[in-house]
Amino acid sequence: MKKLVVVGNGMAGMACVEQILKYEPRFRITVFGDETHVNYNRVMLSSVLAGEKAADDIIINSREWYGRNGIDLRVGVRIVDVDARAKTVTGDDGSVTAYDTLLLATGSSAWMPPIEGLDKDGVFAFRTLDDTRELIRRSGPEKKAVVIGGGLLGLEAARGLQMQGCTVTVVHLMATLMERQLDKDGGRLLLQAMERLGIRVLLGRSTRAICGRTRVERVELADGESLEADLVVIAAGIRPNVELGRRAGLVVKRGIVVNDFMETSNPDIFAVGECVEHRGVCYGLVAPLYEQGKVLAATITGHRGAVYTGTVPAARLKIMGVDVFSAGDWDQAGADHIKYEDSGRGVYKRVSVKDGRLAGVILVGDASDSHRYMDWLRTGADLGEMHGRLLFPPPSADAGLDVAEMPDSATVCGCVGVTKGAIIAAIHERGVNTLSQLKECTRASTGCGSCTSLCQDLLRAVAPDFEDDAKKVICACVPFAEDRLREILRSQKLKSVQEVLEIYGNGIGCEVCKPALSYMLDMLWCGDHEEDRSARFINDRVHANIQKDGTFSVVPRIRGGVTSAAELRRIADVAEKYRVPMVKITGSQRIDLLGIRKADLPKVWADLGMPSGQAYTKGVRMVKTCVGTEFCRFGTQDSTAAGIEMERRFEHLYTPHKVKMAAVGCPRNCAEATVKDIGLIGIEGGWQVVVGGAAGKSVRKADLLTTVETTEQALEAAALFFQYYRENANYLERTYDFVERIGIEKVRKDTVYAPEAVREGLLDRYRKSKARARDAWQEGQSPRHPTQFAPVEVLG
């Protein structure tokens, strides 16, 4: 097999390698990357900076992927030389590696304008994950950031830094923001939108120097104005990394010159991505990388024939709430321009048509229609009949109509190059029902993400069991879907409800979002968050269940339903001493003391000397058991001991909704384990662990999670599911809805059948939470606040 060396572990290099792997194996592949990470989606760095995604979320190919495909990955090694005659590359670690075929995917670097003081501590380019992490680390309220460059990247960096709390100023040399993509009118509306977000923009200004002793202190402009700054981001453009191409003796102009077959001037050396120049054009966008990669893969594997003829440039600003889209050549000589402006709504459209075909388009304020224009540009559609109706989509009877009208050959995902036909095939032939399945199956919507809603529309229209995995938002106060919000809280390290409300919500909150956020923070930080009792329902402020008359009910924990004479005597004493109006055996083998005054709660708990049964909260309720092998003549497993142990392990933890459990000693199922959130069912020689059962508002038979031999294995399987549910369910989503939504197959794959590292991660986070969890009733003796239980004494 020949040896293929790939220099560059970025999106272009790996997208091309993915394509090469589709052909019969021909190469032993070695990949060099100068960053220390696996391959990630660079386009999404601005989403990481804005706190919308965590670094882990933008990984494209995991280490397992490299391993599975036999790729030798060398991260943290920069290739500094190519010897085209000896056919070797030299790394900055001194290593020399021989190749038969070399693929240069070296990408581009930030262009550094001639400004004094670029070496000061606090000056960044915004190109890598490390840059992004360092920017996040150094950002915060009180910090002032200056972004030099008002192009796509500069504006996204500015918004990201602002989301991190910084006060941000953008300094742009030109008179129009994003002047390569927008005309004056479009730029003016974009300027207004940025200013509305609270970002200061200085146009037509050049930067003279970055000043400070060792760290950045201020930025001086050519006209004498001085801006205070703790951070400076340079986003003045990119320049192709062509140094290795030069050293290899290739023909290099602005980029490494390639022909339509993606061949360079040396038959053993290929190049792809932002480092190449094709028909005089260097691209800095994601879609061309994929198109080039496909052609290159064919050529390099001996299937020369496919040609790359260039890509229609298209750019989209990824700032939530600021829609900007620009594609094609909207300023072509001889073209007719159709313009529309609605200054009230901040919407601007410019459609340029030449010889009856679309030449270019600008959309500001509303880019929902971008796909239609992109398709016209790609296909060169004849718009003769459409004339006069180019600014707005045809009125559609319902949401599905638009996608229905698209031809099968139309491209849905421009980045990866997936057609409508391919998506429909995936839905029909491979049973795709959700967006995440579609991504896994076709890779559609994994690039810039702009086709996500179109993919959703297609799924909605075609998939028989479409499930919207973009879940609904928690409430109007914090307008984010819960999974998204969890990502944000995690990546932003937010630890208090009020903080979340102030940064991502309306600053106020309500009885819906406050308890949900409280739970999320407790779960995410394994109990190490800033507990805010004002954000909890009254039951969780005083650890008892409020009744219709304002009194409370008290349910002590009786693990597994197994009690003793002494315990029962104490309960009876409490009932008499506090004149408890009702003592009731509950449906789950426990005892409920109803009608207790708030002020008496601490005394009642102390007299009982039993832990909280968490009957008042979204938490771990009880484990109902049968007597199992201890007394029952049919029992095959010690269900009481297993049940009590399960209750001990999970008790005092909070969950998205209540978690009821049961352990039974044989399939006769006396304690009804098959309709519990988690059930252990004893069988001859082992246990079945079942999850997602219900016998309340809905009735649902639990699904089998796994069958194991020992009690310890059963408890571990239960713990895996328990933590998985805690981390992935929406607040107030019972396990029976959760398991149904996710699908038991996926639940199994993510828990009991997950790789060891994943299982260990779940168990580790569960253990951390458990280690911090306390019996809430201990607060009776040491209240969090003097008037948590005690009445307020009126001074008079």
Next chain:
Amino acid sequence: MRWIRVTHGDNIPWREGRAVSLDGREIAIFNLGSAPPDAVDRFVAVDNQCPHKRGPLADGIVAGASVVCPLHAWKISLVDGRVERPSGSSGPGVRTYPVRVEDGVVLVGLPEAAAAVGKDGMNLQNCLSDYAFLQDRRLEPPCPGAGACVSSNADNSG
């Protein structure tokens, strides 16, 4: 107007309420928290009874300048006592009382006419959620009329 010194402001945590008995009325005092520029805690006082089914408003979750009753999630404005949810509710709201803070102590203003004795003739100084009062309340028939329950927080299972 008679001003009663109730308690030190610290006894009512941010964005929470506490019930006190003043002249036979059970009143809920809330600390809405401080906001720039004045950065002084803002207190408000209303009758501690939801107009729906007499739920203890002091135990509700504060949402801005409103409170959500813990029993059936009716939402009451703490500024004017109006029922904000269910919307279109035409019934009476809750009574509000003036509040001021002196040297950190919260004072509630009661109308002179009401400065009489409590309903059981007790000297109602120090009794929060007085037991007899609660017993009393329990024995009364539930409030007739619309039982609009908008709560998602039903937790009455053992």
